[in-house]
Amino acid sequence: MRFSKRLYLFLIPGALLYFTFFILPTLGAFFYSITDWDGANQNFNFVGLANYIDLITNDIVFMKSLGNNLKFLLAVVIFQTIFSLIFALILIKNTKTNIFFRALFFFPTILSSVSVAFIWSFIYAPSIGILNPFLETVGLGGITQSWLGNPDIAIFSLAFVQIWFHTGQVMIIFIAGLQNVPKELYEAATVDGAGKWQRFSKITWPLIAPSTTMVVGYTIIQSFKAFDLVYAMTGGGPAFSTEILVTFIYNSAFSHYQFGYASAASVILMIIVAGITMIQFRLINRNKVEH
Template sequence: MSSTRSARKRRTARTLWLFPVPALALYLFFFAYPTVQAVQYALTDWDGYSATFHTVGLRNLTRLTAHDDVFRHAAENNLKLTLTVVLVQTALALLLALYLARTTRASTLLRAVFFLPTVLSSVSVAFVWRFVYDPDSGLLNSAARAVGWGSLQSVYLGDPSTAVFWLALTQVWFHAGQMTVVFIAGLQAIPRELYEAADLDGAGRWTRFRYVTWPLVAPATGIVVAYTTVQSFKAFDLVLGLGGNPPGPALDILSTRIYTTFSNDEFGYAAAQSLVFMALIALLTWVQRRTLRRA
């Protein structure tokens, strides 16, 4: 009987090893293999459709880092967008979560209201906010004229110095409710006994937040910051909806710049841009995690 039981356990163990195979196959086919191909194409001058191409070594990366001012400007726009969205959206989502953490009818309704924009498509959001920002008949300028604040009118997306920040505002409106839900889940996981102990010690609101809430909500904060960073780098459809195809220099970010390069039949160069894009996201995420661990 013992030998039969051992044989059955070995067969079960071998069977269990088969369960990860479908997921591993999908990962290798849709992520690992394309990544290896991107590295190969980044070292060539392939145009995307010719049967032949030449290996150019690191020429694409040299051109990218030393001579491509357009890509550098797109990277600057993306960093401005990311920094603004991460700071504003994280702070706003945390404030909303602190206000809505209690389970009441009003807070439940408000959670649904704030979460609603997240279920909309990016293109729909872009066209709605394109109307809001329209300098002639848009909601913001029309409201300013209606209340006699005509001096506050602006061209919004037409101003190269501020366009990326209006894009950031749209991004925050789009996803702040989603991040609020993440923070609410983190806040509700904090044991109530800790707050009761802080109250017995005479701690005020700020002290409770600084020494109880903030340290214990840090895992949720890490999720929000990392996800927001990736969202800001992948705001492709939102940018195209607001700025057109291709967007102007004021709204051009890395994802749209890579797309434009692909559209210009420079597949090898676009692959090199994609590798730098991936490396930049990985670096920023790593820096953010290290910073949040020390906070």
């Protein structure tokens, strides 16, 4: 196929934007990470790897936010994946009722994180909320507490909201994967006398492996990106108990004016996310080869 060289003109607006607002700042993160830039002053010094060394060896809050991010991530990955897979299996057939429930479960996805944060702040609120009175009514008065105020619990309260927020969306990804599993396989297995559990473990599970890999990868990255929800709900508190990497980066830069330091934390986050994405792509490609 032939084309004129003018074709390349089509790239100009996209390339300009992409370079200015993506490539430049991404490279900039590496550059600033070795400086002590404060975000305002034109003058700054190069400090080598000092920011990185400080973060890893000296900064309790950074390590804590890494740990919190891991707790949040594990809770969300485990429960969101299980729930969304169960609901996908239940609602897989395209009946009218199932389509209605899918749409209902998906609904939270279209809300803004700020709205969701307000809704759940109210539900969790100790005196006027609805979770504590509900627990008392059903005889679980013993576990009522300040769900966002208790530093041991708060990060899991947030994880629950994240699960509420995105289970419907992940369910849809699973349903798409499940509907690709050929029906004949189940029919053949049923004829051979396979039970429901066997059909799941021997047919469904291996065949939806690509969907599962994708869902887990997507959920992990979502957990690192959960800035809006955490910032609007707790702002990282109480006592840094819900500080995750992105809120840490934001606070270092915009509350403490340590732009260089925050950039170093950004680079660490970038490496983590890029690593996860690469593992995910490898796994997906391997699955594709197998089937």
